[in-house]
Amino acid sequence: MDNKDLIAIGEAAELLGISRDTLRRWDKNGRLRATKSSGGHRLYSRFQIELYLSDLQILAKDWVESATEISPKLYCPNSAIFQARLHKMERFLSRVRELESIFPLIVAVAGEIGNNSFDHNLGNWPDLPGVFFGYDIDKRKIVLADRGQGVLATLHRVRPTLETHAEALKVAFSEIISGRAPESRGNGLKFVRQVIADNPIGLVFRTGNAELILKKDKADLDIHGSPSNFRGCLAFIMF
Amino acid sequence: MKIYLEKFGTTLTSRQAGKEAFSAFQPRLSDIGTNEPLEMDFEGVVTFSPSWGDEFLTPLQKEFGKRLILKHTENPSVQATLALLEKIHIIKFKRI
Numbered sequence: 001m002d003n004k005d006l007i008a009i010g011e012a013a014e015l016l017g018i019s020r021d022t023l024r025r026w027d028k029n030g031r032l033r034a035t036k037s038s039g040g041h042r043l044y045s046r047f048q049i050e051l052y053l054s055d056l057q058i059l060a061k062d063w064v065e066s067a068t069e070i071s072p073k074l075y076c077p078n079s080a081i082f083q084a085r086l087h088k089m090e091r092f093l094s095r096v097r098e099l100e101s102i103f104p105l106i107v108a109v110a111g112e113i114g115n116n117s118f119d120h121n122l123g124n125w126p127d128l129p130g131v132f133f134g135y136d137i138d139k140r141k142i143v144l145a146d147r148g149q150g151v152l153a154t155l156h157r158v159r160p161t162l163e164t165h166a167e168a169l170k171v172a173f174s175e176i177i178s179g180r181a182p183e184s185r186g187n188g189l190k191f192v193r194q195v196i197a198d199n200p201i202g203l204v205f206r207t208g209n210a211e212l213i214l215k216k217d218k219a220d221l222d223i224h225g226s227p228s229n230f231r232g233c234l235a236f237i238m239f
Numbered sequence: 240m241k242i243y244l245e246k247f248g249t250t251l252t253s254r255q256a257g258k259e260a261f262s263a264f265q266p267r268l269s270d271i272g273t274n275e276p277l278e279m280d281f282e283g284v285v286t287f288s289p290s291w292g293d294e295f296l297t298p299l300q301k302e303f304g305k306r307l308i309l310k311h312t313e314n315p316s317v318q319a320t321l322a323l324l325e326k327i328h329i330i331k332f333k334r335i
Contacts (some may be wrong), residue, residue, distance in 0.1 A: 079255060087250045092287055104316035108288040111252030115290050119254055135293045176327050191289045198319075 005045045009034065012044040015052065017071030056134040056143040057236060063132050064145040065230045070132065077130040079118040085133055086111050091178075092137050099239065105195050106239050109203070110135075110142050112188035113235050121148035126231060138152040150231050151207040165208030166223050173205075173221055175213065202238040206230075240271050247284030247295075252286060257294030264295075268302075275301050278335075281312040292320045300330055309334045 013020045026032040027042060032052060034042035048111055053059075053071070060067040076082035086107060093103040110133075117131045125148060132145040148154075152168035158177060162168050175188045196203055196214045203214040211226035244251065247260040248261065266305065271277055277299065284318055300307050309332050 035293060079253060083250070083253055083256065086252065090250055094285065103317060104286045104314055105319060107250065107286040108252060108316040108319070111250075111286065111288050112290060115253045115288075119290070137284075185287050187293065187323060187327050190327070191319065194320050 005047060006035070006043040007046055007049070009042045009044070010047050015049050017073055018069045022069050035234075054136060054139070056136060056141065060132045060134065060143045060145040060234060061228070062235050064147055064232050065228060067128060067147065074132055074134045075116075075130060076133050079115070082114050082118065082131060082133060086114065086232075089135055089142070090139075096137060102199050102201070102239070104143070105199055106201060106237070108203060109192050109195055110144065110237060112192055113144050113205075113233075113237075116188050117144070117146035117148055117233065120154045121146065124149060140239050142239075143235070144237070145232065145234045147232045150233060153231075165210035166225075169205070169207060169210050169212050169223050170221055200239065204238075205234040206234040207232070240275060241280060243282065244287075245281075245320050249283060249285045251284060251291040251295075252288040254290040254294050255312070257291035260291075261295045261298060274306070276306045276308050278308045278310060280310045281309075281314060281317050284312075284314060284317065285314045287314065287317045287320050289320050289323050292324055296321075296327060296332070297324060297330075300328075300332060305333050307333065311335060 009020050009023055012024050016023070021032070023032065024042070024234045028173045032048070034044055039044050042192065059070060059074065063070050076085060083187065089110070093099055093106060096103065099106065114131050114133060121129070128147045130146070135142040142235070150165070151172050152162060152165045155168050155171055156162050159171060162171065173193045176187065176190065192203065193214060195201065196216065197219055198216070200216050202216070203212070205212045205214070206226045208231070209226050209229040211224055213222040242264070248256065251257065279296070311334055312318070325331055
């Protein structure tokens, strides 16, 4: 490894937006290993940090499952911050020529999923409010997650017969139903489904122990068991 | 009366913002004549989604019916949103 590539723990912590203590803990438990200088100080390679930051799916999955510390850059504690960052992403996407004809749809899909998290958990966040919102335009992906109640708990209030996360996912993406009835809500995910069926956009949406996969020209809902079980929602958008 | 939605922002996606926009627009409703059309122009809007649209356009459609006229736009997020609102509320927006 080129020594010029090595940075001290303070700089690494700053790049990741977390504390030095967290980095020391991550080194001990193997989540992000450091090398040691001759004096015994922890050193990290820039490449290693950049790679870690770019792995948005893993960061979001760890956060939604275990409330691991994440960079403030990836965390929107309230709707206003989410809106501002969504607008910023829209500006970046608008500069990509190949996405010229569909970028408003990508932003609308991300907006509906993120806003859903806020709308359905307002005043009911079990622990951490807000959403994880990260994107990598070069890799054509957006990651959203929340530590809210999840789709089943939200819809169970208006549809008490729902028993499984898979059933709840099916209802959320196919029926006009609102988790905040009698308010007229709950149309966002149907919009997401329709837009994806008509455009080169993909979605993996997880909640509880269920996973939904949507892609272009696939009108059917592909719902199956998820490798993990957690409260809240996790969404990967590919484009 | 002609309304340029761009004046409410170019990224119109959240229910909260749609509700606020509708509240802000309410006082102007009384300026519209009995038979006067209300025309919505989407020029300048970049992203439009059902959450915002449902809070702003749906109540106007209920009140104005065919007097609410939506100016045609090629923006795909506007087109997809209007199609969904029409489907869920079983309505038809008048477009020019």
